[in-house]
Amino acid sequence: MRSMTAFASGRGSFGDHEWAWDLRSVNARGLDLRLRVPDWVAGLETALRKRLGEALQRGSVTVGLRLGREGGGGGLAVDPAQLDAVLDALQAVEERALARGMTLAPSRAADILSQRGVLEAPREDADTAPLARAILRDFDTVLADFLAMRDREGAALHDVLSAQVDRIAALTAEATQAVEARRDAAAESFRAALARVAEGAVTADPDRVAQEIAMLAVKGDVTEELDRLGAHVAAARDLLAAEGGVGRKLDFLTQEFNREANTLCSKSQNTELTRIGLDLKAVIDQLREQVQNVE
Numbered sequence: 001m002r003s004m005t006a007f008a009s010g011r012g013s014f015g016d017h018e019w020a021w022d023l024r025s026v027n028a029r030g031l032d033l034r035l036r037v038p039d040w041v042a043g044l045e046t047a048l049r050k051r052l053g054e055a056l057q058r059g060s061v062t063v064g065l066r067l068g069r070e071g072g073g074g075g076l077a078v079d080p081a082q083l084d085a086v087l088d089a090l091q092a093v094e095e096r097a098l099a100r101g102m103t104l105a106p107s108r109a110a111d112i113l114s115q116r117g118v119l120e121a122p123r124e125d126a127d128t129a130p131l132a133r134a135i136l137r138d139f140d141t142v143l144a145d146f147l148a149m150r151d152r153e154g155a156a157l158h159d160v161l162s163a164q165v166d167r168i169a170a171l172t173a174e175a176t177q178a179v180e181a182r183r184d185a186a187a188e189s190f191r192a193a194l195a196r197v198a199e200g201a202v203t204a205d206p207d208r209v210a211q212e213i214a215m216l217a218v219k220g221d222v223t224e225e226l227d228r229l230g231a232h233v234a235a236a237r238d239l240l241a242a243e244g245g246v247g248r249k250l251d252f253l254t255q256e257f258n259r260e261a262n263t264l265c266s267k268s269q270n271t272e273l274t275r276i277g278l279d280l281k282a283v284i285d286q287l288r289e290q291v292q293n294v295e
Contacts, residue, residue, distance in 0.1 A: 001246065002295040003153030004028065004059035008146035014134035021142045022064035025150075027293050031058055037065040041128045047136055055147060057245040058295045065135070082117040150295070157294060158240060161250075164287040165236045168257065168280060172229045175264065175276045179222060182270045222267050225260045229280075232257050247294035254288040 004027040011020050033052055037045050044065075052061060090107055097104050113119045236253055239246045261284055265277035 001154040001158045001240070002147075002150040003157050003293050004150070004247070004295050005153055005293055006146050006149040008142050008149060010138065010142040010145070012135070012138035014131055016069050017067060017131055018069070019065055019067040019135060019138070021139065022066075023061070023142055023146050025056075025059040025061040025146075028058060028060035031056055032060040033063070034061065035063045037063065038067050041067070041132050041135065043129075044132050044135060047132070048139065051136075051139065051143060055143060056295070058247060067135075078113075078119055079117055082115075083112070086112055086115045086118055153293075154295070157290060160290055161287065161294075162237075162240055164283055164290070165233060165240065167283050168229070168236075168287070169233045171276055171280045171283065172226060172233065175222070175229075175273060175280075176226055178270065178273045178276055179226070182273065222264055222273070225264045225267070229257070229260050229264075232260070245295045247291065250291045250294055251288070254284060254291055257284045257287070 004025055007024040009020070009022050011018070013019070031053070033049055035045050035048055037048065039045070048063060052063070090112070094104055232253060236250065236257075239250055239253070258281065261277055261280040264280065265274055268274040268277055
């Protein structure tokens with residue numbers, strides 16, 4: 001079992017280039033990859049996405065790579081052609097605004113530098129393939145650390161989930177005992193209800209009376225709910241013992257757990273059984289919260 005929450009970082013260098021990684025993830029319904037990497041290193045983003053897609057199944061994953069030259073020399077440069085293009089566009093906008101009687105606020109240098117392509121790492125190396133290979137080799141180490149943390153978090157999650165499933169199993173057993181204990185009281189209640197139905201049975205349709213009696217019997221019977229809770233506990237334990245991503249299946253199973261607990265409470269007609277049902281709902285809600293972090 002893996003958690004979807006993890007973090008890893010690292011530093012590396014190649015020639016006069018140096019870089020720093022920031023890799024982190026939180027839970028998500030699917031796999032959402034967000035990469036912030038230099039676009040002047042050919043093929044880097046595509047290769048990173050491929051590695052992450054092969055290693056991960058779920059999670060909102062953010063990858064950041066800060067790349068520069070050793071000692072800061074030549075780390076960033078202005079692209080004159082792109083700068084001219086941005087300034088020309090800015091001038092055209094201002095002239096069009098003046099023609100319409102509008103005055104725009106003065107532009108700041110920081111605003112102009114933030115435009116795409118104006119300020120970037122220099123592209124002195126015609127072939128960035130060697131640099132890309134070095135960066136990817138270093139990323140494999142960072143990714144391994146990242147996956148190891150997801151494994152450690154997943155092991156801790158496994159222990160928590162196992163304890164919660166065990167608690168659900170224990171409460172289900174308590175509910176079964178409570179049903180046995182309330183059997184006499186339930187039988188007396190059913191006989192009283194049956195008598196009330198029988199009072200009007202002289203002129204009533206026999207089929208209708210039979211339906212009402214059956215409904216009374218079903219209304220207080222929680223055998224199926226307890227059986228299904230037991231089956232869900234077994235299914236949960238199987239998933240906890242399985243390999244690979246089981247987060248979605250566990251999430252679905254918590255919904256089934258909650259449905260049975262709700263029905264148990266609505267049918268309980270007994271203070272002790274209601275208390276157990278509410279305890280079940282509380283544990284199931286805790287289980288659901290933890291399951292959201294499972295890959």
